[in-house]
Amino acid sequence: MRKSLLALVAAGLLTTVTLTACDDGTDPGDSGDSGSATTSNGGQSSGKAGIGVILPDTKSSQRWSQDDPKYLKAAFEAGKVPYQIENAEGDKEQFKRLADKMLDEGAKVLIIANLDSASGKAVIEDAHSRSVPVIDYDRLTLNGGADYYVSFDNERVGELQAQTLVSCLKQKKVDNPIVAELNGSPTDNNATLFKNGYDRILDQYYNDAEFTKGPDQYVPDWDNDEGREIFSQMLKQYPKIGGVLAANDGLGNAAIEVLREKKLNGKVPVTGQDATVQGLQNILAGDQCMTVYKEIKLEADAAAKLAINLYKNVKPPVDDKLKDPESGAYVPFVKLDPEPITVKNVKAVVESGFVTAKSLCTAKYKAACTRAGIK
Structure with missing residues (x-):
């Protein structure tokens, strides 16, 4: 529900x-x-x-x-x-x-x-x-x-988020994971379109009992602080959440901060969107499964x-x-057309000029950048 x-x-x-x-x-x-x-x-x-x-x-x-x-x-x-x-x-x-x-x-x-x-x-x-x-x-x-x-194509954005989350969950070999959905603002039509896209994919897995549908809530005004509070309540209600479909990088980071407090970051795949520096750094660190690059x-x-x-x-x-x-x-x-970004192609965002290697590859992420082929 x-x-x-x-x-x-x-x-x-x-x-x-x-x-x-x-x-x-x-x-x-x-x-x-x-x-x-x-x-x-x-x-x-x-x-x-x-x-x-x-x-x-x-x-x-x-x-x-x-x-x-x-x-x-x-x-x-x-x-x-x-x-x-x-x-x-x-x-x-x-x-x-x-x-x-x-x-x-x-x-x-x-x-x-x-x-x-x-x-x-x-x-x-x-x-x-x-x-x-x-x-x-x-x-x-x-x-x-x-x-x-x-x-x-905003429904396509949602599809890419769900498809990559499915791939990340399968890589972790999680059995029937509980998936939480942290949606964007209820007053933003884009948030509705993203959700249409990812629900189209995830509903197949819920219906086939491969995944379990967990908490599903919108975040007013895309507010990241509000998103953090909402996800904190989600995790209390469903402590065995196995994956998080977060609608953008800000909400993804909000979820990651809560997961980090429970030492679950990197264990629970989290999605995002916008290819922000923060989102890409979370991907390099292994805390975020993917983002969507909209040039x-x-x-x-x-x-x-x-x-x-x-x-x-x-x-x-x-x-x-x-x-x-x-x-x-x-x-x-x-x-x-949007493009999915994982650790395998973070380099492409840098090569496009959208973010710089200097802003992305700070001391904390320098080794991860090297592994990702970013110089």
Whole structure:
């Protein structure tokens, strides 16, 4: 039986990270240079949004504070268009305020990675009321009516997580293991898609009595501290948990920390997603079974390419479509392929440039990096 945990998450004062290119004074479609200026709060601002980007938070994954801003900024500057990149820091009202501010300043295109569908839909409706197109980035806004959706094949992500977990459990020769599922946020449609994917695989093993279905809970807002508490309760309820399907690297690490306290790390396979430095280090240490590498640069470049075209009043064709499960409408979908990462191919993530050997192979992990062929 699937269980859910209702949790109250304390809210505090939130900050905003801003990266903005200076408007070069050219019309859309001109190819003048784009620069950047630093504001008093440490961001970069030109006073015009041009292409506005709103990212969700800085806690759930390193990508939102480090990777996506870096790649989007590079793509916009290569395209010589004005842009503004902001982070809502987990605040849904701030998310809407940022969008309203960008639109007031004349944004011609919005790219949003929503915190939930309700606030995402409010932003899309606001933009559409001003004839501004919106690209859903990484997360589909349910019943939102975005003009485009750019993401990875998220059900495939879940399938890869489950398939690799099955392989890890078989390698450990665990007889009828109890599998715990530590899902993402219940308000994030991606978490639903990941779960659809991994349940499709794991349910076969549950039904055949090869595995035993253990605790199955969502983690509000992808909060890793909350995930740690949830998994701690899971392990108390099911002390013989044999495997953990954790939806991303942050939640995987939360489970590993609890397992480490019981000296079970490395004995109980744990999954992840995002190929974070922390997740890859856990893999090198033998504490994490796998992660899923979603090459964020591909996703950022694809979203930026769409946005730049729209900014220049060009409506780009997109081959795939995704059906919104709530509205039934089809959204043009730029679909990207994820890649499973185990200790055998951690090196590939480094070779891609997504993480550096220096950041990954600290003193604690240097020997493991050498064994993995990472120099």
